[in-house]
Each structure stands twice: as C-alpha cells, then as structure tokens.
Amino acid sequence: MARKPTQIFSFSKLSFSSGLSLLIFIVLLPAENAPSKSALQFFVDELPIPPVIRASGPPRSSARSSARSSAGSGAAPVEVIMTLNSFTTKIHRDLPEVSQFGYNGSAPGPTIEVEKGQPVRVHWRNSLPSAHLFKATKPMEMGGERLCNGGPDIRNVTHLHGAIVSQPLLLLPQNENVPAQTDNDGWPDAWNTPGQEQIANYPNEQSARTLWYHDHAAGTTGRNVAAGLVGLYIIHDDYERSLNLPQGPYDVPLALQALGVGNSSLYYTEDLSQEFYGNTVAVNGKLWPYMNVEPRKYRFRLVDVSNARSYGLKLVGTDQKTPGPAFYQIGSDAGFLENTAILNDPANPQSPELTIAPGERADLIIDFAKYAGQTFLLRNDNRDGKDGEIAVPWIMQFRVGQTVSQPDLSSLPMKMKEIPRLKxxxxxxxxxxxxxxxxxxxxxxxxxxxxxxxxxxxxxxxxxxxxxxxxxxxxxxxxxxxxxxxxxxxxxxxxxxxxxxxxxxxxxxxxxxxxxxxxxxxxxxxxxxxxxxxxxxxxxxxxxxxxxxxxxxxxxxxxxxxxxxxxxxxxxxxxxxx
CATH class of the missing domain: 2.60.40.420 (Cupredoxins -  blue copper proteins)
Incomplete structure (x- = not known):
C-alpha cells in the first residue's frame, strides 16, 4: 500500500579500517525517538547462537538446558517450559541496553531441538508485564471491532510455524479464572494474559526440518513479534544424519529480524497501514554481527523472522563487488529439496540470488574451503525503498580463517530423496x-x-x-x-x-x-x-x-x-x- 515513510535511514560514504573491514554508517532516528546522528561500527559483535533446549538426542556444546528422552512409538512427551518475559539486552556493542520481550530471557528464544517422533509438550507461560513495550498502533476497523484496542494490552498465544498438530476446537480468549488452556496450533483468538499458560502438544511426526515459533495473537501479532517473541525449533531424523551434512558448530541458525532502533529503545510503527520494516536488521539478536568461520563447509539454517522485510542475499568481498562463495540450497520450509539448487554461483553471472520473505526458511551449505584468509559481507539487494522501506544493504560479515580445527569430512549432497508431485x-x-x-x-x-x-x-x-x-x-x-x-x-x-x-x-x-x-x-x-x-x-x-x-x-x-x-x-x- 502507498504510505509516507516514517523513518529515515542513510549511509555515509562506506569506508574500511585495515584488517577488520569495518563499515561506518549513520542512522537518522525517527522523530519520536529524539533524532540525532549516531555513528556506529559494523561487525564489532560476534554472532551469538541462541541457547538450545534439547528434547532428544546427544547434547551439543552450545546447549544451556536440556530435556532428553528417546524418540519412538508411544514415547512419552518431553515437558518443556518456555516463559514469555521482559528483559534488557545489548543488541550492539556501542548502544545502551534495550528492553525486549522474549522466551526464557532471550530474543530469539531458545532453539528447541527434537528427534522425529518424539512428542513434546510445551508450557508457554506468560510472565510479561502488564504494559507493552510499544503503545498500541492506530486503531483500525476489524470486521466491526476495533483492532489492537479490542483486548488487553498484553495478550499472547504462541504458534509453532510449520508444525502439523491437531486443533479440534474453536478456542476463545482464555478466561481470567482459568490458569492454563490447551491450544496446539496457537489459535489467534485464544490469547492469554500474564499469569496464564498455553499448553501445546507437538507430535513431531515430520521429517527433518527447521520450524520457528512466534506470537500469533489476533490484532497484535506485529507488535509482539517486533518486541522479540520469536525462536527456532529443529526436527532431526535418521535420513538427515545419513546425508553427512555439516553438524555441531558447523550447523548454524541465522534468524534475520528487522528492528526499529531509536536512541535508547526499540520502536514499532504507530499505524498498521505502514508495514514495519524497521531501520536495522539483527541476526540472532545482534546488529551487523561478524562470524569467524574455518575454510570448510558450513550449514546455515536461514529464517526470515521479520514482520515485513524480505531479503535478496548474496556474499561479496570487502570491495562490495567481488562475488563470494555460492549458496547450495538443500532445503526450504518443510524439509529437504529433491535436487540441490545453486544460488549466487560466482562462475555463473546469471545465477539467481536467494530471495527470502517473512516466514520462509532456506537450508544452505556454503563452502569456504577455497577462501582461506578472506572476508565476505552478506549483502541484501532487496532495497527498492517503496512503501517507506529503509535500505539495509549489509547484514553480517564472515571472516574466513587460515586453517581448519579438524578435517572436513562432511558432504555436499546434490540429490536427495525423491519428492512425489501432487497431481x-x-x-x-x-x-x-x-x-x-x-x-x-x-x-x-x-x-x-x-x-x-x-x-x-x-x-x-x-x-x-x-x-x-x-x-x-x-x-x-x-x-x-x-x-x-x-x-x-x-x-x-x-x-x-x-x-x-x-x-x-x-x-x-x-x-x-x-x-x-x-x-x-x-x-x-x-x-x-x-x-x-x-x-x-x-x-x-x-x-x-x-x-x-x-x-x-x-x-x-x-x-x-x-x-x-x-x-x-x-x-x-x-x-x-x-
């Protein structure tokens, strides 16, 4: 829709400091956040990895908490507690801490990892404050009701995006006298309020894939997600293991989220007729992070958890032009492809780049083996500026080391299981x-x-x-x-x-x-x-x-x-x- 831009975002002349390849940029903050020019450096924060809750399988070095059980027919559900809460955090080295909403004290929330066939029962416990981080957006008519102002300021329900679950009942908002309600899919009207709990049963009878969870409360989903209520959920299976893909520290989630960054706090659109593109992009909760990688293959689980921003992604050298390594896309939203798709192939100028929209996932392998000692930028070409969208051309940086810590024995499959086509x-x-x-x-x-x-x-x-x-x-x-x-x-x-x-x-x-x-x-x-x-x-x-x-x-x-x-x-x- 045609709208007037509400934020201004511009880049100064790009420059690089020796060795670190740091981009200098200027953010012009929105009026409601007392405009001032703030010079920040790109790529000064290392890419964080969200904490992991492992509902099955062997522990990973990055796991902070676990709830383990063996998968199998008739397996008892693993009980997982996920608390929706408010906290302060650093999203950039040179910015003050900002308040966010999240799960178990992080945004994105913990990544839940589970084995196919292992049921999980998640208790989504609402411990948010009574007032939202962002004021309610301009009221909109919604089928005769007032949008956003039609319920409590804080109302939440969590949807596991991509999960195949039962939802037999048409649910209503949770009664204030009922502490918990079973709601597997996250019905938008079945929201709860602080002090209440949503119980969701996930059978996980799906093949290996990357899912993600986020708030889905009717009329306020955008506000809640912009505040940080997102996280990843990964299903593993034997077929995935048979592919011998990069794993452990070489299997990396990348959750891209557009944020609105003011002088001392985050902001959200004041009018729903203006989609929320934000003025920055966080990766796993950090603005413009860097990642140290070895010259070997990595698997990246890329998820667009943004409200409205889509991305056109490729790797380029620090001269901003030289093409970087290709993306080998082995999977999409609901598991592996039949044939690996090659994107951003430096040997083929006609090779398409990766385009990803809100809610989509891309399962990628990138091989840095031939690029020891080089530095690459993840560039976003989707910045045409329409609808008030602010250009964010740089997302993160990859610094390729000189050596590998251990031999790379992982594989890059070009063909996987046949996918029968529906007729x-x-x-x-x-x-x-x-x-x-x-x-x-x-x-x-x-x-x-x-x-x-x-x-x-x-x-x-x-x-x-x-x-x-x-x-x-x-x-x-x-x-x-x-x-x-x-x-x-x-x-x-x-x-x-x-x-x-x-x-x-x-x-x-x-x-x-x-x-x-x-x-x-x-x-x-x-x-x-x-x-x-x-x-x-x-x-x-x-x-x-x-x-x-x-x-x-x-x-x-x-x-x-x-x-x-x-x-x-x-x-x-x-x-x-x-």
Whole structure:
C-alpha cells in the first residue's frame, strides 16, 4: 500500500579500517525517538547462537538446558517450559541496553531441538508485564471491532510455524479464572494474559526440518513479534544424519529480524497501514554481527523472522563487488529439496540470488574451503525503498580463517530423496483466494482475503484427506508471503494477469510481457520442495496444491506480513471429516 515513510535511514560514504573491514554508517532516528546522528561500527559483535533446549538426542556444546528422552512409538512427551518475559539486552556493542520481550530471557528464544517422533509438550507461560513495550498502533476497523484496542494490552498465544498438530476446537480468549488452556496450533483468538499458560502438544511426526515459533495473537501479532517473541525449533531424523551434512558448530541458525532502533529503545510503527520494516536488521539478536568461520563447509539454517522485510542475499568481498562463495540450497520450509539448487554461483553471472520473505526458511551449505584468509559481507539487494522501506544493504560479515580445527569430512549432497508431485487431476476442488485492498467508509485501508474479515464466518471447509488447488490472485501492489497452517504444499506456477480487467469482470486474463506466450512460469528449483509459505507477487496468480491431512479441525491461512495479518488479511478454515 502507498504510505509516507516514517523513518529515515542513510549511509555515509562506506569506508574500511585495515584488517577488520569495518563499515561506518549513520542512522537518522525517527522523530519520536529524539533524532540525532549516531555513528556506529559494523561487525564489532560476534554472532551469538541462541541457547538450545534439547528434547532428544546427544547434547551439543552450545546447549544451556536440556530435556532428553528417546524418540519412538508411544514415547512419552518431553515437558518443556518456555516463559514469555521482559528483559534488557545489548543488541550492539556501542548502544545502551534495550528492553525486549522474549522466551526464557532471550530474543530469539531458545532453539528447541527434537528427534522425529518424539512428542513434546510445551508450557508457554506468560510472565510479561502488564504494559507493552510499544503503545498500541492506530486503531483500525476489524470486521466491526476495533483492532489492537479490542483486548488487553498484553495478550499472547504462541504458534509453532510449520508444525502439523491437531486443533479440534474453536478456542476463545482464555478466561481470567482459568490458569492454563490447551491450544496446539496457537489459535489467534485464544490469547492469554500474564499469569496464564498455553499448553501445546507437538507430535513431531515430520521429517527433518527447521520450524520457528512466534506470537500469533489476533490484532497484535506485529507488535509482539517486533518486541522479540520469536525462536527456532529443529526436527532431526535418521535420513538427515545419513546425508553427512555439516553438524555441531558447523550447523548454524541465522534468524534475520528487522528492528526499529531509536536512541535508547526499540520502536514499532504507530499505524498498521505502514508495514514495519524497521531501520536495522539483527541476526540472532545482534546488529551487523561478524562470524569467524574455518575454510570448510558450513550449514546455515536461514529464517526470515521479520514482520515485513524480505531479503535478496548474496556474499561479496570487502570491495562490495567481488562475488563470494555460492549458496547450495538443500532445503526450504518443510524439509529437504529433491535436487540441490545453486544460488549466487560466482562462475555463473546469471545465477539467481536467494530471495527470502517473512516466514520462509532456506537450508544452505556454503563452502569456504577455497577462501582461506578472506572476508565476505552478506549483502541484501532487496532495497527498492517503496512503501517507506529503509535500505539495509549489509547484514553480517564472515571472516574466513587460515586453517581448519579438524578435517572436513562432511558432504555436499546434490540429490536427495525423491519428492512425489501432487497431481492436479486428483484435486477434489480448486479454490480462488483473492488478495485485495479495500478502503473503509472512514477512509482507512484494509487488506482482505476474498473480501472477508477475520471475524466473518468460515467459508472454506476442505475435506480431510483430499487434495485441493488454491489460486492466489494478488490484485494489490505488494508481494504477500502466503502461509497456510496444518499443511505443507507444493508451488505449481505463477501467471501475471490483467488486474484492472479482473476487478471489472472477475475474469483472470493472462498478461504476457511484450505479448509473448506462454507467460506462466513454473516454480524455480529452490521452490520444488515442500513449502508452507509462498511469495505471491503483485498482479500475479500463484497456484499451490496441498493435501489436507492428517487432522480435522480449525486452522488459519494468512499473509505473513504481520501488519497485513493484523489488518485482517487472515481467514479461518475448517478441515471436516467425510
């Protein structure tokens, strides 16, 4: 949507100090944070690794706490306590401590690691203060209710993104007299308040993959996530181990989160019609960190946990131009690809870069073996500045050492398990989901799905065990990362269409560039695996196919730009039994 920028972010002439390759930058802070120019240095904080709670398997050197049990049929659930709390922390060496929300005293929260088939029961205990870090955003109409002001200032419910869980009941906000409520999927209206607890059961009957958890309370998800309520969740299995991938200290999570940094505190957008891009990007909770790596292969689990910011990523040398090592993408949202996708190949100028949107994950291997003694910058090329987005072209730095501490015996697989393709001919139904922008009678803008509000009655009732094709018709000017709970899906294709004609007639008329046909583009190689988020480009019909199983119940689909979600770009659906 068209908006006026609320922050200004600019870079001074980039310069490097000898040896450390430090970039100097200037941040012009937003008006509400008493503007002043603050010169900070890039790459002075080492990349932190979030603490680990290991629910199964051997301990890792980075683990701070553990809850171990052996996986297997009928295994008892491992009980894990995750406390939502407030704390102060340093996000940059030269900035004062800032207040954040998080889990167990960290943001991102602890990474939960579990073996496939090992059930885990998480107690999400709300110990947050009664007042939020950020004041409620400008009220918006939400299907007749006032958005953000429609409940307590602090209300929370945690969703494990990508988890396949049962959700048999349509839950309501937790009664103040009820200390705990079972809510596996994190139903947006089933929020709790300080002193209460959400109990979630995760069967973990999924193959090895990287999931992540975050707040999902209706109307305030964006505020809560911007405050720090995110964390990672990793499932391991025997097939993953058979691939002989880099492991231990060479298996590294990278959670990218856009933050709004003021003079002495974090800030959030004051109006939901302005997506929250922030003015900086933290990696695992630190701004512009560096990582010392050995000249060998590393596995990086990259997760975009930002509210709205997408990234176009590649490695470059300190001259900001020389291409760095290639990205070998071995997995996406819901596990391994069938064929490794090569991105940012320095030997191929036409090689695509990695584009990742909110909610998406990319499982990468980067081989630094030929680059001993060199330094690389992780560059973000997704900075076109529209919608008030502030350019953040540099994310972090990699410093490659001269030697390895032990021989690199890990593998780089180019082919993995076959992924059976779902057949369109077996789809029981094809649905059209229109992503649209609407102007309310009071002049406010809303983002909707099929013209319906979150509070409207359920309109989609997929039958358990059946396959459906969903045509995602984007009539807006924004790219929307579209997420469906419960299921994993496959991306079929994308077709540009005549938006104006569609809005007049309801007909989807393909709009081929320069009149060339066909203009339908199949999914690229790194989208040929199982997904749970797909980038729906503006003026494009994106088609996905999915099977609704293994549980009946109540779930949601929504845009994963969190301000859009909070503005009603979220709808419930119910999976019914035959």
């Amino acid at each position: 369109e001919s077996e789809a029981a139904q094809t649905r059209q989901i229109v992503l649209e922008q609407k102007t309310m009678d009071n002049g406010q803008l809303m983002l909707l799905l099929n013209g319906k509000y979150w509070k409207d009655e359920i309109s989609e009732f997929p039958v358990l065990g059946t396959t459906e094709v969903w045509n995602l018709v984007n009539t807006t000017q924004d790219m929307h990362p579209f997420h469906v709970h419960l299921v994993q899906f496959q991306v079929l294709d994308r077709t540009p269409f005549d938006v104006e004609r569609f809005q007049k007639t309801g007909e989807v008329d393909p709009l081929c560039p320069k009149g060339e046909a066909p203009c339908t583009q199949p999914a690229p190689p790194n989208e040929m695996g199982w997904k749970d988020v797909v980038q729906v480009d503006p003026g494009t019909v994106t088609r996905i196919i999915m099977k609704f199983s293994p549980y009946p119940g109540y779930y949601v689909y929504h845009c994963h730009i969190l301000e859009h979600e909070d503005m009603d770009m979220m709808r419930p659906f119910r999976v019914i039994e035959k």
